[in-house]
Amino acid sequence: MTNADWGTLSDHAIGAAGIIYFLALLSHLIEWSMLRQPKGAAVTERSTERVGQLVGSGGGAPVAEPPREDEPSERRTREEKVAFWGRLGILLTILAAVVHFVGLFARGMAADPNRVPWGNMYEFTITGSFIVIVMYLALYKKFRLDWMSPLVVGFVVTMLMVAMLVLHEAVAPLTDALSSYWLVIHVISAAIATGAFTLGGITSIVYLVKLRAERKAAAADGAELTGWLARVPGLEALDRVSYRVHAFAFPVWTFAVLISGPIWAHQAWSRYWNWDPKEVWAFITWVVYACYLHARATAGWKGRNAAILALLGLATLWFNFIGINYFNSSSQHSYAEPGVHVTAPHQAPLGSVTVTR
Amino acid sequence: MSDENKGPQRRPAESGARSVKAGELDLRELARWTWRQLCSMRTAIVLLLLLALAAVPGSVIPQSGVNAQGVTQWKQAHPKLTPLYERLDLFSVYGSPWFAAVYLLLTISLVGCIVPRLFVYFRAFRAQPPAAPANLGRLPAQTSYDSEQTPEEVLAHARQVLGRRHRLRKVGDGDTVDYVAAERGQLREAGNLIFHLSVLIVLAGFAMGSLFGYQGGVIVVDGTTFTNNLTQYDDFNPGGLFHTSQMNPFCFTIDKYADQWLTSGPRAGMATKFKADVGYQDDCGKGPTKKYDLEVNHPLDIGSTEVFLIGHGYAPVITVRDGQGHVAYTGPTVFLPQDGTFLSYGVVKAPAAKPSEIGLDGVFYPTYAAVHGNPMTVFPNDLNPRLALFAYTGNLGLDSGAPQSVYVLDKAHATQLKQPNGMPLRLDLKPGQTMRLPGGLGSVKFDGVKKWVRVQISQTPGTHIVLGGVVLGLIGLCGSLFIRPRRIWVRARRRPAGDSDGGQGDTMERTVVEVAVLDRSGNSEIAEILDGLVESLRGPTKGQKKGTP
Ligand code: HEM
Numbered sequence: 001m002t003n004a005d006w007g008t009l010s011d012h013a014i015g016a017a018g019i020i021y022f023l024a025l026l027s028h029l030i031e032w033s034m035l036r037q038p039k040g041a042a043v044t045e046r047s048t049e050r051v052g053q054l055v056g057s058g059g060g061a062p063v064a065e066p067p068r069e070d071e072p073s074e075r076r077t078r079e080e081k082v083a084f085w086g087r088l089g090i091l092l093t094i095l096a097a098v099v100h101f102v103g104l105f106a107r108g109m110a111a112d113p114n115r116v117p118w119g120n121m122y123e124f125t126i127t128g129s130f131i132v133i134v135m136y137l138a139l140y141k142k143f144r145l146d147w148m149s150p151l152v153v154g155f156v157v158t159m160l161m162v163a164m165l166v167l168h169e170a171v172a173p174l175t176d177a178l179s180s181y182w183l184v185i186h187v188i189s190a191a192i193a194t195g196a197f198t199l200g201g202i203t204s205i206v207y208l209v210k211l212r213a214e215r216k217a218a219a220a221d222g223a224e225l226t227g228w229l230a231r232v233p234g235l236e237a238l239d240r241v242s243y244r245v246h247a248f249a250f251p252v253w254t255f256a257v258l259i260s261g262p263i264w265a266h267q268a269w270s271r272y273w274n275w276d277p278k279e280v281w282a283f284i285t286w287v288v289y290a291c292y293l294h295a296r297a298t299a300g301w302k303g304r305n306a307a308i309l310a311l312l313g314l315a316t317l318w319f320n321f322i323g324i325n326y327f328n329s330s331s332q333h334s335y336a337e338p339g340v341h342v343t344a345p346h347q348a349p350l351g352s353v354t355v356t357r
Numbered sequence: 358m359s360d361e362n363k364g365p366q367r368r369p370a371e372s373g374a375r376s377v378k379a380g381e382l383d384l385r386e387l388a389r390w391t392w393r394q395l396c397s398m399r400t401a402i403v404l405l406l407l408l409a410l411a412a413v414p415g416s417v418i419p420q421s422g423v424n425a426q427g428v429t430q431w432k433q434a435h436p437k438l439t440p441l442y443e444r445l446d447l448f449s450v451y452g453s454p455w456f457a458a459v460y461l462l463l464t465i466s467l468v469g470c471i472v473p474r475l476f477v478y479f480r481a482f483r484a485q486p487p488a489a490p491a492n493l494g495r496l497p498a499q500t501s502y503d504s505e506q507t508p509e510e511v512l513a514h515a516r517q518v519l520g521r522r523h524r525l526r527k528v529g530d531g532d533t534v535d536y537v538a539a540e541r542g543q544l545r546e547a548g549n550l551i552f553h554l555s556v557l558i559v560l561a562g563f564a565m566g567s568l569f570g571y572q573g574g575v576i577v578v579d580g581t582t583f584t585n586n587l588t589q590y591d592d593f594n595p596g597g598l599f600h601t602s603q604m605n606p607f608c609f610t611i612d613k614y615a616d617q618w619l620t621s622g623p624r625a626g627m628a629t630k631f632k633a634d635v636g637y638q639d640d641c642g643k644g645p646t647k648k649y650d651l652e653v654n655h656p657l658d659i660g661s662t663e664v665f666l667i668g669h670g671y672a673p674v675i676t677v678r679d680g681q682g683h684v685a686y687t688g689p690t691v692f693l694p695q696d697g698t699f700l701s702y703g704v705v706k707a708p709a710a711k712p713s714e715i716g717l718d719g720v721f722y723p724t725y726a727a728v729h730g731n732p733m734t735v736f737p738n739d740l741n742p743r744l745a746l747f748a749y750t751g752n753l754g755l756d757s758g759a760p761q762s763v764y765v766l767d768k769a770h771a772t773q774l775k776q777p778n779g780m781p782l783r784l785d786l787k788p789g790q791t792m793r794l795p796g797g798l799g800s801v802k803f804d805g806v807k808k809w810v811r812v813q814i815s816q817t818p819g820t821h822i823v824l825g826g827v828v829l830g831l832i833g834l835c836g837s838l839f840i841r842p843r844r845i846w847v848r849a850r851r852r853p854a855g856d857s858d859g860g861q862g863d864t865m866e867r868t869v870v871e872v873a874v875l876d877r878s879g880n881s882e883i884a885e886i887l888d889g890l891v892e893s894l895r896g897p898t899k900g901q902k903k904g905t906p
């Protein structure tokens with residue numbers, strides 16, 4: 001296959017993955033909408049476990065029993081339907097992830113010389129969203145993430161759409177400064193951390209939503225939560241899942257931003273830390289998440305405040321990725337202006353030569 | 358660790374309440390109160406947020422250390438705000454006193470928080486796991502079951518099961534206890550302490566680099582030699598405590614510089630490979646000459662100095678003869694690229710020319726083409742080089758003694774040379790071409806093109822300290838985040854016959870086993886841990902479980 005073929009294959013695969021994710025999203029939305037029906041609360045508790053088990057065991061062909069007249073079996077049928085749509089969603093997500101991976105792989109093969117697919121915003125976005133999905137699938141069973149499916153899949157569909165419609169760029173080799181194995185390590189770890197922080201952030205959002213709903217419900221004379229929120233784990237469990245995902249992401253981010261990044265920066269332009277805007281924001285993100293971890297260990301800050309800090313961290317993380325790349329071309333990391341790493345001053349400055357990088 | 362964390366938080370509140378009592382508030386009390394406030398976890402959170410916030414302006418406003426040119430442009434665009442910004446150090450945020458204040462406060466808070474914990478930890482490390490509370494049933498995570506074994510058997514088995522991954526509380530000879538106390542995960546706190554201490558190490562290493570190090574930049578033309586000497590640098594940024602005696606006495610020559618360019622595809626015109634073959638001597642003039650391929654991402658270490666390839670450009674070789682036919686100027690002249698197309702700007706000054714000084718300025722086109730009649734460069738590599746220079750004569754201001762940049766021509770007192778029709782004279786030269794200047798002033802020859810590289814030369818003491826500190830910190834952090842400290846107690850007591858609440862009326866003596874787990878990190882799935890524990894205590898086969906009361 002020629003490079004151009006690989007490039008086309010990649011584009012098609014990413015497009016196809018987007019469509020399959022979308023189908024998965026639909027399936028999860030149907031699943032959720034079925035939960036919204038009255039009397040649902042009791043049913044949903046059980047169906048949650050079921051989905052978990054079925055998917056955990058690899059998921060066979062979905063079996064829906066024919067509907068019967070009597071009451072209990074009608075209930076069970078709905079339960080099964082919910083489980084069916086949930087399972088279908090997961091299967092579609094797995095399928096999409098495989099196609100997604102093909103897209104990434106082909107992207108790397110399309111470049112000459114072959115390389116890792118994260119030379120620009122488009123590639124970083126498709127890689128990053130892939131990592132979000134992989135982390136979600138990997139942690140699905142361990143943390144019982146079934147309640148998270150529509151949010152994660154919806155997020156990834158959005159990311160892929162933005163990537164394809166707004167960010168798409170033809171394949172190109174990396175600038176010299178970008179081809180370093182430290183960069184590969186740096187970007188892999190940054191992307192993994194970003195994926196995990198995103199999952200953690202989604203959990204924190206759900207935590208805050210559920211907290212509000214519970215407070216409201218309590219104010220309205222202890223009415224029980226219904227619909228999908230009833231299906232979401234309890235607040236404490238959410239808080240714990242969120243912590244554990246963040247606790248995984250934080251050291252990875254530390255490694256990406258404070259070890260591999262500086263080592264690469266040192267090799268590429270002599271300073272391991274230069275307070276370049278991208279570095280500054282990576283540092284800010286790091287500090288905010290350190291804050292989150294402190295908050296988690298402080299009585300009175302657990303829960304709500306910690307969740308807010310986690311979201312603040314996520315906001316800085318995404319701002320760094322989106323905002324700095326677009327609004328600040330003086331950053332050494334700017335993808336917007338390839339080759340800025342190795343250029344001399346744009347204009348002859350007065351006095352002496354200074355470097356614009 | 359939540360039990361320990363409550364301490365520091367409660368204390369400030371207590372002393373705060375005490376300080377309200379009038380008269381008792383002497384200076385020492387106030388100092389102690391302030392110190393406790395500063396070292397509280399809440400303060401740490403606030404200071405961390407403050408640090409994050411303080412870092413923001415530096416990413417929005419151009420910083421002189423990163424983007425000096427941006428600073429100049431910003432100042433030109435905002436003349437009114439500039440004095441205020443300068444007073445607030447907003448162009449060098451990360452070296453400013455107020456930024457330092459935030460991180461110094463944080464450092465003090467960190468020391469105040471960590472040092473006491475260090476002592477506590479050392480003491481706790483030697484201590485035995487604590488004895489079982491009198492009533493295990495009060496603990497939040499506990500269960501109990503009946504066993505047919507004797508309490509001694511149960512406890513012996515529990516010791517065996519727990520002993521694999523826990524520290525067990527010793528039982529003195531002759532003591533009889535009805536429980537096993539076990540603990541694990543003490544290293545979590547060690548990890549936490551190591552992490553926080555390594556923050557200090559990193560700060561120290563970072564400070565060393567910025568105080569004792571330096572950064573310098575210089576443009577070296579292909580084929581020429583650089584001697585490591587302060588006067589040779591184009592720009593030089595020493596740290597506050599830098600001394601020139603630190604500089605290594607090396608020199609190096611760029612033997613050959615080559616780059617590769619993409620000629621097709623969407624990124625055509627992008628350089629893909631830069632390489633400078635360098636010959637260097639550790640001690641200039643002495644010793645053997647060593648070879649090195651200087652490349653991007655592949656710096657050269659000479660002694661404690663590092664040399665980085667960070668830029669490149671063109672140096673047209675230009676010769677100026679004056680009206681008397683003497684060479685007034687000759688050599689490769691560094692032209693500075695204006696943008697990614699490598700359209701480059703440069704200046705020639707020939708003050709010694711007779712009868713009158715000659716100055717040239719203009720642009721260099723690496724690959725010249727006239728597109729719709731407009732001269733431009735269509736490719737950054739030098740495939741069709743062309744010079745377009747304007748010429749000046751008269752006083753170039755070099756005698757005034759004021760320092761001048763080699764990249765700027767002072768035209769204040771000079772006259773531009775014109776064509777007969779009154780238009781400015783432009784010398785368009787291909788390599789090898791010569792053009793005469795009007796009025797018998799002389800001639801200009803474009804001999805050929807050389808390339809130059811820009812190298813960054815720096816000493817950064819403390820780099821290894823920083824790296825070691827960060828790696829140590831990461832190890833500590835992982836320990837702190839992933840080790841889950843836990844205490845477990847197993848108590849076994851004989852229950853008198855017939856006192857079973859199973860209601861089966863059995864007459865056998867039974868043993869009641871109580872198991873309790875205290876999760877000290879508060880982040881584990883404690884019910885699962887308890888279930889797993891009970892399962893391994895009872896063995897795979899033994900009787901039925903009894904529910905949690
Ligand atoms: C340079 C600033 C600091 C950074 C980057 C930082 C970072 C961290 C991180 C990432 C953790 C999480 C470890 C864990 O969850 O076990 C942590 C825990 C902790 N930090 Fe800091 N910290 C800083 C300053 C401080 C200060 C000033 C204090 C003192 C008030 C402090 C006290 C603590 C304590 C007591 C814990 C343990 C929490 C626990 O038991 O889980 N830290 N810190």
